[in-house]
Amino acid sequence: QVSLVESGGGLVQSGGSLRLSCAASGRTFSTYSMGWFRQGPGKERQFVAGIRWDGSSTSYAESMKGRFTISRGNAKNTVYLQMNSLKPDDTAVYYCARTRTPWTGWGNAANFGSWGQGTQVTVSS
Numbered sequence: 001q002v003s004l005v006e007s008g009g010g011l012v013q014s015g016g017s018l019r020l021s022c023a024a025s026g027r028t029f030s031t032y033s034m035g036w037f038r039q040g041p042g043k044e045r046q047f048v049a050g051i052r053w054d055g056s057s058t059s060y061a062e063s064m065k066g067r068f069t070i071s072r073g074n075a076k077n078t079v080y081l082q083m084n085s086l087k088p089d090d091t092a093v094y095y096c097a098r099t100r101t102p103w104t105g106w107g108n109a110a111n112f113g114s115w116g117q118g119t120q121v122t123v124s125s
Helices: none
Strands: 004-007 010-013 018-024 034-039 046-051 058-060 068-073 078-083 092-099 112-115 119-124
Touching: 004 092, 018 034, 018 092, 018 119, 034 068, 034 078, 046 068, 046 078, 058 068, 078 092
Parallel strands: 010 119
Antiparallel strands: 004 018, 018 078, 034 046, 034 092, 046 058, 068 078, 092 112, 092 119
């Protein structure tokens, strides 16, 4: 069972930036695709970004393109989410997740089987 621990959330003004980190336990981090999701108040969980196990491919939700960047450091068992030009609508709990099986893409949320506890991001106007 993998442990995923997010950090880096907080309160930021509109237009500001934050960098989220997600540290994973275990020795197989480099074989799994990873993703970031978020859930705002009164909203459903939403896909934010995904990254292939070797970092060679990424994808983003349309509203995050050009503002958010997902990356990973396999030597550090960590996946990152750089968030720029933040808006009040980005306010949410952000979760990192790992796919159910190694060497596979991320597709949709159903493909993710392990989740972190989340980190709160609040963007003030």
